[in-house]
Structures are given as structure tokens and as C-alpha cells.
Amino acid sequence: MNVSEALKILKDHGYKYTRKRELFLELFASERRYLTAREVLEYLKPTFSGLSFDTIYRNLSVFTELGILEETELDGEKRFRYSCMMPGHHHHMICLTCGKTSAVKACPMNDIESDDFQITDHKFEIYGYCKECH
Missing domain, CATH: 1.10.10.10 (Winged helix-like DNA-binding domain superfamily/Winged helix DNA-binding domain)
Structure with a gap:
């Protein structure tokens, strides 16, 4: 954007x-x-x-x-x-020092199934340190 x-x-x-x-x-x-x-x-x-x-x-x-x-x-x-304009479903890694983000295409929700709960949305973020801040 x-x-x-x-x-x-x-x-x-x-x-x-x-x-x-x-x-x-x-x-x-x-x-x-x-x-x-x-x-x-x-x-x-x-x-x-x-x-x-x-x-x-x-x-x-x-x-x-x-x-x-x-x-x-x-x-x-x-x-x-x-808002991230990367096409397709994905999540982000966020640097705790500088705040930069990078996309992660894998999604842990692919492994979750539930018959008694209707999932409407989810959010998954990974926090750590980018190459420059580590």
C-alpha cells in the first residue's frame, strides 16, 4: 500500500x-x-x-x-x-528492537481441527530479533 x-x-x-x-x-x-x-x-x-x-x-x-x-x-x-499487501494467507515475524517485520507463509492453524468451535479468524506473530539487531 x-x-x-x-x-x-x-x-x-x-x-x-x-x-x-x-x-x-x-x-x-x-x-x-x-x-x-x-x-x-x-x-x-x-x-x-x-x-x-x-x-x-x-x-x-x-x-x-x-x-x-x-x-x-x-x-x-x-x-x-x-496493511501487508503480500498475497495469500501468511503471518509475521516482528523484531523486538527495531520493529521490522518479515512474512512467514507457514500457518499453525493448518494443524488445528475443532468440531465444537467455529473459528472465524486468527492471528499468529513471532517475536525475536532481526539480523541487524541480533
């Missing part, structure tokens, strides 16, 4: 273009890692001095609902990144 695609999704769902949203999306486009709301706020604060966490969280929520961003939780804090 890139900024233009994300802005088109917003427009298609009735959201207005704002410079704030564009800069917000540019930050995610420039990073290959999950970002916290605080990191987004720190990035935008020099340009938008009155920006609040409410505005950040509201936009993160909208972007996630529209499939622009995906979220995970690490160390008790929600983190966000552009």
Missing part, C-alpha cells in the same frame, strides 16, 4: 483529504515497522502543534477499520503499520 492508495480508500469511504492525514500516511509509508501512537504524535507535532492523542487514536482506528493499517500489541501497547 502507498499513500495514494490509502487516500483513495479514505475518499471512497467518504473521508475528506487533509494534509494531516496525508502526513500521517507518509510516516507509515516511510517505515517498515509497527509504530506506536506516541511515535505518530511525535512525528506530526512539529507541524500540528495542537494535535492530541484523541486525534491520533481516532485516525488510527479509522485507518485500521478501512484496512489501511493493521495493528498488533507489543509490551502492552498497540502498534500499527500499513
Whole structure:
């Protein structure tokens, strides 16, 4: 996903273009890692001095609902990144130091069967350290 695609999704769902949203999306486009709301706020604060966490969280929520961003939780804090555009079902390894991600095509759900539970979705993430951070 890139900024233009994300802005088109917003427009298609009735959201207005704002410079704030564009800069917000540019930050995610420039990073290959999950970002916290605080990191987004720190990035935008020099340009938008009155920006609040409410505005950040509201936009993160909208972007996630529209499939622009995906979220995970690490160390008790929600983190966000552009939705992965890799085709097909897969999961991710996430570096605990720098937050970079890489795709894993294997899925442990392939080995799980249940007659008394209807599985509607799942999430599987592997945490560790990338080659550069190890």
C-alpha cells in the first residue's frame, strides 16, 4: 500500500483529504515497522502543534477499520503499520528492537481441527530479533 492508495480508500469511504492525514500516511509509508501512537504524535507535532492523542487514536482506528493499517500489541501497547499487501494467507515475524517485520507463509492453524468451535479468524506473530539487531 502507498499513500495514494490509502487516500483513495479514505475518499471512497467518504473521508475528506487533509494534509494531516496525508502526513500521517507518509510516516507509515516511510517505515517498515509497527509504530506506536506516541511515535505518530511525535512525528506530526512539529507541524500540528495542537494535535492530541484523541486525534491520533481516532485516525488510527479509522485507518485500521478501512484496512489501511493493521495493528498488533507489543509490551502492552498497540502498534500499527500499513496493511501487508503480500498475497495469500501468511503471518509475521516482528523484531523486538527495531520493529521490522518479515512474512512467514507457514500457518499453525493448518494443524488445528475443532468440531465444537467455529473459528472465524486468527492471528499468529513471532517475536525475536532481526539480523541487524541480533
